[in-house]
Amino acid sequence: MKFIHAADIHLDSPLHGLSAYPDAPAAQLRNASREAFSQLVERAIDEGVAFLVIAGDLYDGDWRDHNTGIFFSKEMGRLQRAGIPVFLLFGNHDAESEMTRKLTLPDNVKTFSARKPEVHRLDGLKVALHGQSFRDKAVTDNLALGYPAPVPGYYNIGVLHTALEGSAAHANYAPCSRAELHARGYDYWALGHVHEFQHWAEASHIVFPGNLQGRQIRETGRRGAVLVTVEDGQTAVERLYLDVLRWESVEVDASACVSMGDVARLVGQQLHALLAVDAQVPRAVRVTLRGRTPAHGALFGKAHELRAEVLGQIAAIGNERLWLEKVKLATEPVAERADIGARRDAIADLQEILDEASSDPEFLQKLRTELQPFFAKVPADVKEEVPLLAMAREGDFGRLLQQVSPALLASLMDGEK
Missing domain, CATH: 3.60.21.10 (Metallo-dependent phosphatases)
Structure with missing residues (x-):
């Protein structure tokens, strides 16, 4: 039976x-x-x-x-x-x-x-x-x-x-x-x-x-x-x-990548591998990039370029089978803050300024006063998807600076190479 x-x-x-x-x-x-x-x-x-x-x-x-x-x-x-x-x-x-x-x-x-x-x-x-x-x-x-x-x-x-x-x-x-x-x-x-x-x-x-x-x-x-x-x-x-359209979350370890092109190719490989199971079922995919990577500076603040790169990989595979829901960046810089601090140049000075700013009550209050009205207008449904905006909406500018600073410093250091 x-x-x-x-x-x-x-x-x-x-x-x-x-x-x-x-x-x-x-x-x-x-x-x-x-x-x-x-x-x-x-x-x-x-x-x-x-x-x-x-x-x-x-x-x-x-x-x-x-x-x-x-x-x-x-x-x-x-x-x-x-x-x-x-x-x-x-x-x-x-x-x-x-x-x-x-x-x-x-x-x-x-x-x-x-x-x-x-x-x-x-x-x-x-x-x-x-x-x-x-x-x-x-x-x-x-x-x-x-x-x-x-x-x-x-x-x-x-x-x-x-x-x-x-x-x-x-x-x-x-x-x-x-x-x-x-x-x-x-x-x-x-x-x-x-x-x-x-x-x-x-x-x-x-x-x-x-x-x-x-x-x-x-x-x-x-x-x-x-x-x-x-x-x-x-x-x-x-x-x-029996599903006819499948949602997938792909976690990509970008630790070995040094450029956005490297990241794009790695994403393409993992998306292609995704279709090895039930290839006939179309996929809606979220890509999350993780890892401590030399490419962090090249990726930070480049959401549109990164999305375009991933879409290019999907187009090559065949976008009748894959659709991109979102690309999320959760990478970290390779350079430690101590390494930056050991340098005697403008980047090291900038690190010191950012460190002080993240714990300066007067500076943080000024940021709150001037920027909060703008962040308050951001729709609530964006909050979950953009953690930095969530911090700003909540007035947590100290933590916001701590999150942004490593990426900014890494991006500047990459620009020197």
């Missing part, structure tokens, strides 16, 4: 972080969640699964476009014609959705009640599915404690949308512990809400399949669902990779 377990589909939820760029794949961004869901349905049919479980957040909040629901019904119709039932549990985002309340679903879609735990039985397969949907967006009760005892002689599946022991990255909805889930005595727990794949093969198999399609740079790597095979009393869990 085989079934597919999916969760956190967020159908028609927009992908964030690329739309501002002229080379962004607009159509793929707009349709990614639908295409991934269609691939899920196609895989269910190809595998001949007994049923599909969706463990919450099919929709994405108070989304009023009924075309989203109509698309879901069309895909469910494909499964109905293939004789595949679907067991749908509503999560916190579904509880907000107008379609959850109003749209009539095809007959092969069975939902779980939000009033109390409900059991769906597949007597021919001897499978029992236990679940309770969210009534409201913020369910903070431990729903798992109310789930019924397993049906004797059946393969028992618990379906639950939960943070599970307070996942730090997600709201603490329907909190519970793995020990509490094991105590129910079920064979498998089909969970949703946490967007990263996790699997505990203990007394019960407890599984988060992760979200079906990454929607932003914080959701990197392969995404999809899981295929569960039950044979001779044993449960096997296999990941299915």
Whole structure:
């Protein structure tokens, strides 16, 4: 017996972080969640699964476009014609959705009640599915404690949308512990809400399949669902990779680079290697440069030039498969401050001035007074992406000088060579 377990589909939820760029794949961004869901349905049919479980957040909040629901019904119709039932549990985002309340679903879609735990039985397969949907967006009760005892002689599946022991990255909805889930005595727990794949093969198999399609740079790597095979009393869990546009974060160690050209070529090599896995899946990539490098001075303050160099590398690889989300510079200069201080020239004098300035209360207050009004106008959403601006907005000019000084000195020293 085989079934597919999916969760956190967020159908028609927009992908964030690329739309501002002229080379962004607009159509793929707009349709990614639908295409991934269609691939899920196609895989269910190809595998001949007994049923599909969706463990919450099919929709994405108070989304009023009924075309989203109509698309879901069309895909469910494909499964109905293939004789595949679907067991749908509503999560916190579904509880907000107008379609959850109003749209009539095809007959092969069975939902779980939000009033109390409900059991769906597949007597021919001897499978029992236990679940309770969210009534409201913020369910903070431990729903798992109310789930019924397993049906004797059946393969028992618990379906639950939960943070599970307070996942730090997600709201603490329907909190519970793995020990509490094991105590129910079920064979498998089909969970949703946490967007990263996790699997505990203990007394019960407890599984988060992760979200079906990454929607932003914080959701990197392969995404999809899981295929569960039950044979001779044993449960096997296999990941299915179904995302149609993948977010990647590439960390590049620029320690051996001496110029921007060296950095660009190294980035190009790592981006090319990225496509060695699932080359058919387009990537939206964030590149972060790290390391103590002689190229630091050549890179500092050259964000536009650096981005253009990386885009050039992507163009050479083929930008129908790669799109650049952002380039972040987190390198450090090779020259130590002590090395600079040992010199008897203007650069050493400048270091002394910068050192004194970063701890001079009168100078820092003057900077605050004159510059704060300008930094205060910078949009708040820029703060996270530009740490130096964040320091300025917060009035931390002492730390700002300490951050900028090494790069400025390194850049001047590179200019002497």
